[in-house]
Amino acid sequence: MISAQDHILIERFVEGTLTGMELKEFQERMTRDEAFKSEVEFYYLLFSGIRLSRERELTNYITSNVHVRHYTPRSVVAIVIVMLIIIGSGVGVWNYLEKDSATGNKKFFNFEFLNKLKSKPGTTTIEKQKSTRKNTIKESHVDEEDSLVQVRLQGQARNDSATALFSQRNKGDSSEDENIVIKKDEMISSIELPVVNKTQEQKKDGGKESLSKEAVEKLNPGAQLPEQENQHPSTLQVEFWQSPVNYKGFKLVKNKLVLFGIDRPDAVKLYSLNDQLYMQYGQTFSKLNPTYDYQSFLALKESEIPPQLK
Amino acid sequence: MAGGNKNRELIKEIKSGNQDILLYLFKKYYHDMKHVFQSRNVEEKDILAQAAAVIVQVWMEIQRNDFSENIELESYLLNTSKDNAERLAAEKKANKKNKLTDVAVDERTPREIIAECVNVLDTASRQALQWHYAENQSIEKVAEKLKIDVAAAHDFIGKAFTQLSSIVKIRMAAS
Numbered sequence: 001m002i003s004a005q006d007h008i009l010i011e012r013f014v015e016g017t018l019t020g021m022e023l024k025e026f027q028e029r030m031t032r033d034e035a036f037k038s039e040v041e042f043y044y045l046l047f048s049g050i051r052l053s054r055e056r057e058l059t060n061y062i063t064s065n066v067h068v069r070h071y072t073p074r075s076v077v078a079i080v081i082v083m084l085i086i087i088g089s090g091v092g093v094w095n096y097l098e099k100d101s102a103t104g105n106k107k108f109f110n111f112e113f114l115n116k117l118k119s120k121p122g123t124t125t126i127e128k129q130k131s132t133r134k135n136t137i138k139e140s141h142v143d144e145e146d147s148l149v150q151v152r153l154q155g156q157a158r159n160d161s162a163t164a165l166f167s168q169r170n171k172g173d174s175s176e177d178e179n180i181v182i183k184k185d186e187m188i189s190s191i192e193l194p195v196v197n198k199t200q201e202q203k204k205d206g207g208k209e210s211l212s213k214e215a216v217e218k219l220n221p222g223a224q225l226p227e228q229e230n231q232h233p234s235t236l237q238v239e240f241w242q243s244p245v246n247y248k249g250f251k252l253v254k255n256k257l258v259l260f261g262i263d264r265p266d267a268v269k270l271y272s273l274n275d276q277l278y279m280q281y282g283q284t285f286s287k288l289n290p291t292y293d294y295q296s297f298l299a300l301k302e303s304e305i306p307p308q309l310k
Numbered sequence: 311m312a313g314g315n316k317n318r319e320l321i322k323e324i325k326s327g328n329q330d331i332l333l334y335l336f337k338k339y340y341h342d343m344k345h346v347f348q349s350r351n352v353e354e355k356d357i358l359a360q361a362a363a364v365i366v367q368v369w370m371e372i373q374r375n376d377f378s379e380n381i382e383l384e385s386y387l388l389n390t391s392k393d394n395a396e397r398l399a400a401e402k403k404a405n406k407k408n409k410l411t412d413v414a415v416d417e418r419t420p421r422e423i424i425a426e427c428v429n430v431l432d433t434a435s436r437q438a439l440q441w442h443y444a445e446n447q448s449i450e451k452v453a454e455k456l457k458i459d460v461a462a463a464h465d466f467i468g469k470a471f472t473q474l475s476s477i478v479k480i481r482m483a484a485s
Contacts (some may be wrong), residue, residue: 005469015446046475047443049424053436054444055366056425061329062336062362 004038010043155174189265190239193257197234198273198308240265249296252277252288260294271309278309285309318379324372327445335365339384345389362396364391366439374446423485427477435470442467 002010012018013026029038071079238257248261260283262268269280270288277288279297285305286297323331343361352360366389371377428436438456441447447455453463 004468007471009461042475045420045424046471046478049372049478050428050439050474051444052425053372054440055363055426057440058329058332058369059359059362062365063358065333066336066340068340141389229448253473302405 006036006039009049010040013040014044014047154182174284185244185260186242188240188242190237191265192235193238193268194235195270195272195277198271198306199275236270238265238270240270247293247294250279250288251292251294252290253292254290257288258294261297273306273308278306280309313396317383320383321372321377321381322370322400324447327373327441327447327451332365332369335369336362339387342384343386346391347390347395349394350399352395354397356398361391361395364394366477367394370445374444383449420482423481424474425479427474427481430477431470431474435451435466435473438463438467439470439474441473 009018009022009026012307018026030040032111079226124228175222235255237255238259240262241260243260246261249261251258254262259268265283267282271278271280278300279286279288281297284297287300289295320331322334336454338407340361343364347357347360348354364387368383368390372381384399428439431439434456438452439457441452442449449467451461452467456463456466458466
């Protein structure tokens with residue numbers, strides 16, 4: 001049986017605080033007394049066991065109080081898939097809401113930036129011009145196009161200036177593209193204008209020749225003399241348009257005249273003389289020839305203006 | 311200098327027996343220790359427990375020994391992790407060898423049996439023994455924690471120790 005004194009000595013020995021003479025005596029006693037030695041060994045084991053129990057208790061304290069996430073390959077894959085779905089939906093919604101004002105098309109996963117990268121520098125301008133030309137035609141002629149006009153490329157001259165506008169637009173970065181609002185051609189008014197036939201007036205003035213022709217026709221209808229054709233109708237449907245690029249010109253198809261750049265529609269007068277249509281705008285006279293393409297107004301010089309029109 | 315001051319404060323807190331420092335150290339150094347264990351092929355499922363064991367080991371070594379407050383905690387923890395990982399690897403290798411030679415190995419050591427016996431004691435006795443013998447806390451401090459006077463604490467620890475030794479002797483005899 002270990003006494004209280006021995007208990008303290010063993011405790012100090014195990015702790016390593018026994019020194020000097022006390023330690024020497026203790027070691028000698030252990031050599032001499034086998035029972036004492038085994039008791040010291042037992043104490044050593046007890047202290048060691050107590051330490052182990054404390055270590056385990058504290059380890060449990062840590063592991064139960066902290067939460068560490070373990071990512072298995074399966075959970076990582078699941079997280080990646082969820083993230084991709086979230087990002088994909090975000091991109092989808094973003095593109096869906098962003099409506100391209102130029103074409104009216106929704107840019108849904110069109111990956112436009114890839115097309116930009118792929119396209120060669122030399123071909124870029126041409127492709128852009130083509131696309132902008134198409135767009136311009138679409139915008140400005142939705143109301144007026146008939147079947148013929150749809151087939152042909154129209155408004156060449158107008159498109160040149162419109163292309164310039166679009167080219168400028170294309171030069172800007174993509175973010176600028178998003179913000180640019182493209183103005184469209186605007187129809188100011190549409191009226192029916194009479195075409196004053198100066199030829200008939202001329203005929204009235206010099207009616208002798210025409211009377212003789214009429215007499216020949218009546219006397220000999222079998223001669224099949226060419227019938228008098230009225231090249232220009234008595235009225236024309238005239239549309240006045242305004243272009244955002246201040247284009248000035250016209251297009252004449254059948255009974256329809258489209259005029260661009262006319263600020264005062266009431267100052268426009270139309271005349272027909274010798275199968276030629278003339279337009280008077282203020283003091284300026286211009287010849288109007290039938291055309292599917294837009295043409296600029298060609299003002300007549302003073303000397304070129306037929307005296308009948310003056 | 312701020313880092314050094316923080317280090318000293320932490321060691322002071324460990325020496326005073328503040329258990330919250332264990333959680334703080336774990337949260338701060340877990341990922342570094344994890345890399346040490348991973349680089350030495352410790353199984354993923356064991357890393358959490360091993361890292362916690364390292365924190366406790368360092369915490370108790372600082373408490374039990376009169377270490378200077380200038381020791382670098384991070385290096386201490388990472389070096390201990392490295393040592394433990396290497397010891398684990400050696401044990402694993404030895405276990406494989408034993409399995410191959412078909413040598414029966416007793417899984418529980420006497421130390422572990424005693425640790426289990428400590429848990430049989432009532433909470434107060436267990437805590438008193440652990441504070442005094444495992445954490446090297448003085449009788450006065452244990453008395454303060456148990457809210458009894460020093461002489462009573464001395465008696466209480468003595469009785470708890472006798473009780474534990476009896477239990478261990480019975481358990482050892484049985485096994």
